[in-house]
Amino acid sequence: MDKETQPPAADPHPRHHAVPPYLLVSMAACDGAWEAPAAMRDFIAQPPAEGDRGLPGEPAGAGSETRRRIATRARRTLLLDQALLHERATTHTDIARLLDPAGHLVRVISDARGAETTPGTTVRTEGQDPGQDENSNRAYDGLGEVYEFLADMFKRSSLDGAGLVLRGTVHYGQHYDNAFWDGTQMVMGDGDGEVFNSFTSSLSVIAHELGHGLLQYTTNLDYRGQSGALNESIADVFGALVEQFVAGDDAASASWLIGKGLFTNAVQGVALRSMAAPGTAYDDPILGKDPQPATMAGYVDTAADNGGVHLNSGIPNHAFYLFATALGGNAWETAGSLWFNVIATRSLPQDADFGTFAEQTLLQARRDHGAGSAVERALAEAWDAVGVEPVIQEAVHG
Template identity: 50%
Template sequence: MTTPRATRCTFIPPWLVERVDGPERAARDDELRRERSLRGRAPRPTPPSAEGVVAAPDWTVHDAESRTTLPGQPARSAGDPATGDVAVDEAATGIEATLQMFLDDLARDSYDGRGGPVSLTVHYGSRYNNAFWDGTQLVFGDGDGRVFERFTKPVDVLAHEFSHAVVEHTADLTYRGQSGALNESVADAFASCLKQRLLGQDAGEGDWLIGQGIFTPSIQARALRDMAAPGTAYDDPEIGADPQVGHMDDYVETTADNGGVHLNSGIPNKAFQLAAVAIGGTSISGAGRIWYDALVGGDVPSGATFATFAAATVAAAGDHADAVQDAWAQVGVEIDAAAGETDQQPLPTPQPPSPQPGGRLRVERSGGFAGRTETAEVDLGQVDDPDLGQLVTEAVLASATSDGPPRPDMFVYTFTVDDGDPVRVPEHLLTASQAELARRILRPDPATGSTSGWEA
């Protein structure tokens, strides 16, 4: 029996996950989703001090054996020798390095600041193209071998997901709009810090690539993201071009991807890179320390805007305040009078449309680590599927937008019949009927693994 888990934060943006995988992830057990959605958010602990912190917390890597039951079978724990399983050993090496960085450089004892043991799972699912933090567990797929390699291969993937857990237990940045883009960016920032730390690099020496090596050699890509040059990490006929933006002049206003959190995270990413290089030394001891102090300092509300977060980093920067402020200015973020600003604009919650025969059904899926939106439409009157009408009634016509906050790197589904009000549902709140309807309408081409209707 699958144990209910908390909500998850996945690594691959939605536009890449959907383009490569299709909607199979939406068909996960409905009871698991609903029980997971009822779990409370973790409280913010008091930031730990360096005094008394002497050793990194325990961790255990589990093997899901290509299934989706979590956590799987224990495979290696802290203090154990290498197993010979590449994914298990990569996860072990990565979590040890990540925990040590947070402990040594930020005096933070595990993701919760209280020495909580870390549970990891590898070999999740079959050819699973993602990694995520579900509020309890770090989980990694093996990739499909066609577009993606195994997700334990780049160590910064692990550090990114672990950093989502740190954000959850500190500022708990709401995963929507600017605060959601900050959530993504902070995870990238600490991921890059770890990569540079392991390579012995100062900020000026780093390549600032996130997810380097996650793509197979057949894909024309340097990495998944480039913090120094957002929008340039990949350009490939199959997966498209990197759509990230790096300046407020190009800020993307969209209802997809929880307000474009993966698109607009390039803006604070670039600010972090500029600040780190300007400050000099290692990224974690310079800009990383400042960003962390801002997270735990109490001046960053859950719904923080870029300007609010920027003001907090400047306030935490001490002698480097001018360098940090200039970094934000270079990406177009104005921080004057920014204190207390929040970005709490909820998505609309319309009533469901009235039942009606026929019509056109539009299904949209956005979110995920890569950030694009997949759409598909069908004429309900011309579909030879006797069960589809009942599914539409249960999933759309008899449903309302589901309440509940969006989760980092999880998908949002939108169902619309004709010109009726859309029914918008976060992935973890999908009913079985909604999951099945999405699976049928967004079914990928078996020859390519891709679906039609992609939008940047």
């Protein structure tokens, strides 16, 4: 077995969740009857807000049945996510047997049927006709669209470059308000139906989770601090590019939203995150206001949420958006290829900060397009606009 197909070492925190903990905390606290347990303080990004914020159209005062349901389900999701994040992976050694040596697309969709176990019961495999379950069909299609994107744009066979079988589990948990990559597969909850729709309803979320899988087999950035924020950001970039590729949207016409369609109509928001305008994706009585910064001027220095990985990812996200829109055309071509080449060539240290990543993208721009090219200038301007100064580190080279 060559280096490309070797399973990575087990990660003590292998699961990457789509919904950030600070958003779930707002939901958990919306009925005014909950305070985060001490053991969870490092997991969340902010304390529960005080007071009764209410729901649109509801009278002030405690006791809303809707708020109670939302809060109860969010607390359950938070506790489950915390347990998952602190559970060591035990299935990495099984990855090798899930390779298709011919490099063909192979998908396996399973149904957890409301249980908190994976993978569940297999309900659809490669080549089978669609079934009656819309979630299984959307997951199957989403895995195929990610595979097609990698094959068409980067000549890469699946996430690992060697035909890794793409697996997904749907209907995970009861009203589970999240999705995650667990080191071997994508896992999708149904949502609670009041704040979140099913997590299979957003292709950018599906592709975001598989983006963590791509990083696992390229540059597996440490999931803490700025390297963790880069991990989240690159997964967001991947999610946005896959969605744009499938829709045929160029950089100017794309929404640049991660999780568009995930919120129900009751929520005052459009998505989990906006790459075009971090901090504007939602502003809702239950969820609060999107706290992502767009530039280093708003950088959140916190020990929570693994050092603010879901918060500060807005900064490199916005840099990519500025870069891609300055170039024009299809974002997945020049801008996306450059980002992919940086992680695929493994030129980054696993603990890379924003400055190191910026410098590596500029070096890649010079390699791909020549020193002083329009691409390099647009990229330098994008990093400057978000306040990230490229940093040259000797350890990165060689």
